[in-house]
Amino acid sequence: MVQYNFKKITVVPNGKDFVDIILSRTQRQTPTVVHKGYAISRLRQFYMRKVKYTQQNFHEKLSTIIEEFPRLDDIHPFYGDLLHVLYNKDHYKLALGQINTARNLISKIAKDYVKLLKYGDSLYRCKSLKVAALGRMCTVIKRIGPSLAYLEQIRQHMARLPSIDPNTRTILICGYPNVGKSSFMNKITRADVDVQPYAFTTKSLFVGHTDYKYLRYQVIDTPGILDRPFEDRNIIEMCSITALAHLRAAVLFFLDISGSCGYSIAQQAALFHSIKSLFMNKPLIIVCNKTDLQPLDAISEEDRKLVTEMKAEAMKTVIGQGGEPENEGVLLTMSTLTEDGVIAVKNSACERLLNQRVELKMKSKKINDCLNRFHVALPKPRDQKERPPCIPQAVLEAKAKQAAEERKGKTEKDLEEENGGAGVYSASLKKHYILASDEWKEDVLPEILDGHNVYDFIDPDILLRLEELEREEGLRQAEEEADDFEMDGEELSPEEQEALAAIRKKKNLLIQQHRMKKSTAESRPVVPRKFDTDRKFTTKRMGRQLSSLGLDPSLAINRARSKSRGRKRERSVERGEADGGDTMDIDGNHASKKLRLRSMSRSRSRSRPPISEVVPGEGLKDSAQKVKAIKLAKKSVRKRNKNARRGEADRVIPTLKPKHLFSGKRSTGKTDRR
Structure with missing residues (x-):
């Protein structure tokens, strides 16, 4: 089956665009650097390549146009006459003929100028021949500009044809x-x-x-x-x-x-x-x-x-x-x-x-060729007995029963329309259950569940018991309401009224604090130190828990003690210096801040361990592993340091050739800076 799809025809550029496309492609796809010091054979080859490549591009582009547009003599007569009605086939054929003529002329121009380039005796002459060849090719294309524009209009219209x-x-x-x-x-x-x-x-x-x-x-x-x-x-x-x-x-x-x-x-x-x-x-x-x-x-x-x-x-x-x-x-x-x-x-x-x-x-x-492939098998009669088609009686009875049920029974669609329509009526799936008795189909509770009789676990007096429980609960609530009374201030003395107001104020404050704690419970630390008033979280308890887990708690306990001791030392030093006679002569907070910084530095000053020594908390096994890690780290940044990078993200490309040293003509004088 032939399908005519005119939407696939390539766009036809106009004359000016055609020349720009081909010449820019020649400039991009062929060498551009040549010197008059080259051998004459190399110069000739350079410019011959330019001319041949341009001619090939023109030839391919024009051939594509000629081949993709349909030939009116080769397509179906319906499309041939339709194109003739819409576009006039004489004009159509003339436009394609001009494209074909231009293709042949460009091939002839390239052939002639390549022949002349073989005898070029200098760079100037070879270049002049190349310019002349490309100029004549472009002139040919510009002359067929109206035909290219006409074919582009036809292409756009044909793409819209059904x-x-x-x-x-x-x-x-x-x-x-x-x-x-x-x-x-x-x-x-x-x-x-x-x-x-x-x-x-x-x-x-x-x-x-x-x-x-x-x-x-x-x-x-x-x-x-x-x-x-x-x-x-x-x-x-x-x-x-x-x-x-x-x-x-x-x-x-x-x-x-x-x-x-x-x-x-x-x-x-x-x-x-x-x-x-x-x-x-x-x-x-x-x-x-x-x-x-x-x-x-x-x-x-x-x-x-x-x-x-x-x-x-x-x-x-x-x-x-x-x-x-x-x-x-x-x-x-x-x-x-x-x-x-x-x-x-x-x-x-x-x-x-x-x-x-x-x-x-x-x-x-063609039907004869097809019939030869078919063979219709006809059985030969073995006797004169007639054998009409026979349907078993059981099948006929089943069909009759089914037809009677269909006539008698209503479909789900009928039931739905009778009971309110879609969205109101809900079809019951239980009526298709296969049970010993049809009465069991609509039971709310099944008779047997997990191998047990469900009815054995149901109390028949459950409703009466629920009523008794509700009545008892109502009596209890009434008693609680009677016991809970609010003390009013009319029967109290002034001192008792003040005490009652203080109690109520304290109660409201506690309620507000509780609400604030509850609202910030997710973002609050698990066990803040300031809330540990009962001293539940101690080093002894931590030691017992770590020992129960089979871990040695001595390092953790010593670390906790040293930290607490260091903080106490800082506070004592600050307090001792603040209480001394030297601080009395110093005026303002500035001096106390200096003393505090000095005391902190004194309390934290300690000797730096060797590089190869493993400090607890670094996550390294031994000193050999630490030395190896340091070597790998230095090796990874060696290339970055060599290129004078500031970091891994530094993408600066330095100016390797400053313009004031590498541009312009050299004047008389020193040139060693270059």
């Missing part, structure tokens, strides 16, 4: 403008053709697809045709004529019997008779549309006579195809507004087209 397969099953809709063709197409396909109440809304061919008997059918909506001479028809009408002439399809001729389209039945009948030669050898159906406005039986006698003549012409095409006229629906009525008869028209067209295609295939020569 993808029509001329060889597949096709239904073609034709008729006068505004008779309901596009409305019918929108009803039977998923195409979205614009529908307006004026003529020539559809200005080109539109394609949709529909299914019938698991086969895909192509539906083509054509623009309206007017009844006038062939020479006077415009491009829009010629698109429809081209499709009718070349596509092997079922034709639906639409007839507006209401006259609302602006054309009478007589005018539509005249169009039918003028183009009936295009309906030969095609299934034809006359569709009387807009029956909601005017039924077929209510038209006048003259119009009915015209419709009868059109039906007789359509019957001739059926007889010519070998069909039976009395069984063929060649005249159908329809209304796209009420959708009355729409599906019948579609099914009739698809059925007739399918029958015709099958008959043509049966008459073709």
